[in-house]
Structure formats: C-alpha cells, structure tokens
Amino acid sequence: MTEEALTNFHQELQMLSKATETFATTLPALVPSGDINVHILRNQIFTHTLVRMAFIHLNIKFAANDTSANMRCVDAAIAMVKLFDGVDLVRLEMLPPIMAVSVVILRTEHGLLNYCQNAWLTAGQVLIQEVVRLNTINAQEPDMPPIVARKEEVINLLDRLELMMITVGAKAPIFSELLSPALRLRAI
Numbered sequence: 001m002t003e004e005a006l007t008n009f010h011q012e013l014q015m016l017s018k019a020t021e022t023f024a025t026t027l028p029a030l031v032p033s034g035d036i037n038v039h040i041l042r043n044q045i046f047t048h049t050l051v052r053m054a055f056i057h058l059n060i061k062f063a064a065n066d067t068s069a070n071m072r073c074v075d076a077a078i079a080m081v082k083l084f085d086g087v088d089l090v091r092l093e094m095l096p097p098i099m100a101v102s103v104v105i106l107r108t109e110h111g112l113l114n115y116c117q118n119a120w121l122t123a124g125q126v127l128i129q130e131v132v133r134l135n136t137i138n139a140q141e142p143d144m145p146p147i148v149a150r151k152e153e154v155i156n157l158l159d160r161l162e163l164m165m166i167t168v169g170a171k172a173p174i175f176s177e178l179l180s181p182a183l184r185l186r187a188i
Contacts, residue, residue, distance in 0.1 A: 017058050017072070024051045030083055042092060045083060052080040053119050056126060063129075070133070074154075077126035080119065081157045081164070089167040124161055130154050 001009070030044050055076035062069035134151040138144065 013058065017055075020051065020054050020058065024048075024055075027051065030087075038092060041087070045087070045092075048083050049080055049119050052076040052083075053122060056122055060126070063126075070130075073126045074130045077123035077130075078154075078157060080123045081127075081161050084160070084164055089164060090171075092168075120161060120165060124158060127154050127158050127161070131158075 027048060028044065030041075030048060053076075056073050059066075059069040059072045059076075063073050064070070131151060131154050134147050134154065138147050138151065141147070
C-alpha cells in the first residue's frame with residue numbers, strides 16, 4: 001500500500017468512526033424501567049449492542065499498536081456490558097438470536113467473506129486483553145492505585161458479562177453454548 005493510499009485509508013476510517021459515533025449519539029437512551037414494552041427494550045439493546053460492535057470492529061486491528069484505538073475498543077466493550085445496568089434479563093425472556101452470532105461481511109481481494117463472532121464474546125475478549133495490558137503495566141509499576149482500580153473494574157465487568165450469559169442462556173440455549181468459550185477465555 002502506498003503512503004498516499006495508507007493516508008486515505010486512515011482518513012476514511014476516521015470518517016467512518018466519527019459517523020458511527022454520531023449515529024450512537026442519536027440513539028434513544030436505554031430505559032430499562034418496568035414501564036417500557038419488552039419488545040422495544042429488546043430492539044434498543046440490539047441496536048446499541050451492534051453500534052458497540054461496530055466501534056470494536058473498526059478499531060480492533062489497530063488496538064495492539066494504537067493506544068487510542070485500544071481505548072475505543074475497551075470503552076465500547078464496557079458500554080456493551082453497562083447497557084444492561086438495571087435491566088431485568090429474566091423479564092426480557094429472550095434476546096434476538098442474532099446477538100449470539102453477529103455476522104460481519106468483509107470485502108477482500110478474493111471476494112466477500114462472512115465473519116461470525118458473538119457480540120458478548122468479543123466484548124469479553126477485549127476486556128480480557130485490557131486485564132492483560134493492565135497486568136503488564138502493574139508489573140512495571142506495582143500497586144499503582146489507578147491501575148489496580150481499573151483492573152478491578154474490568155474484572156467486575158467480566159463477572160457481570162458471565163452472569164448475563166448464564167441468565168440469558170437459561171432461556172436461550174444459543175447463548176449458554178457461548179459460556180464454555182467465554183470461561184476458557186477467562187482462564188487466560
């Protein structure tokens with residue numbers, strides 16, 4: 001890739017990222033109260049989750065070498081888990097099955113490629129990578145209070161994500177089947 005093509009690629013990626021951010025700000029806030037229709041709540045959760053997945057997929061390839069891309073991934077994963085603050089997952093009964101397997105279509109020089117990945121597993125992978133990153137920093141500067149606090153926050157979010165998978169999986173086996181890979185990820 002020429003330098004000009006690389007510059008254009010980064011500019012287009014930034015524009016797409018900005019458009020996704022703008023779109024995210026136009027979404028209605030999630031209102032998990034008992035007053036809202038369950039179908040509307042499910043649709044809101046689905047839409048907000050897909051937007052967070054878009055943030056992650058736009059940035060994940062650059063996250064290892066770009067701190068800001070990594071933080072966008074982590075922030076999106078955190079937001080995905082926090083979507084469920086105050087939501088009674090049992091009341092929802094079931095989430096759209098597409099949330100269990102999100103399909104991303106990639107264009108390559110060999111044509112189109114379907115790439116399937118679960119939104120919650122993706123969020124979990126990002127959060128686990130954040131714990132690994134924080135462990136590395138902590139090894140260099142032991143007991144640095146902001147790092148320790150951040151690591152505890154991320155681990156708490158991973159615990160919540162696991163509980164979400166268990167709760168939803170009780171009604172929808174496609175989600176509970178994902179729990180085994182999620183637990184394997186946690187062992188890292």
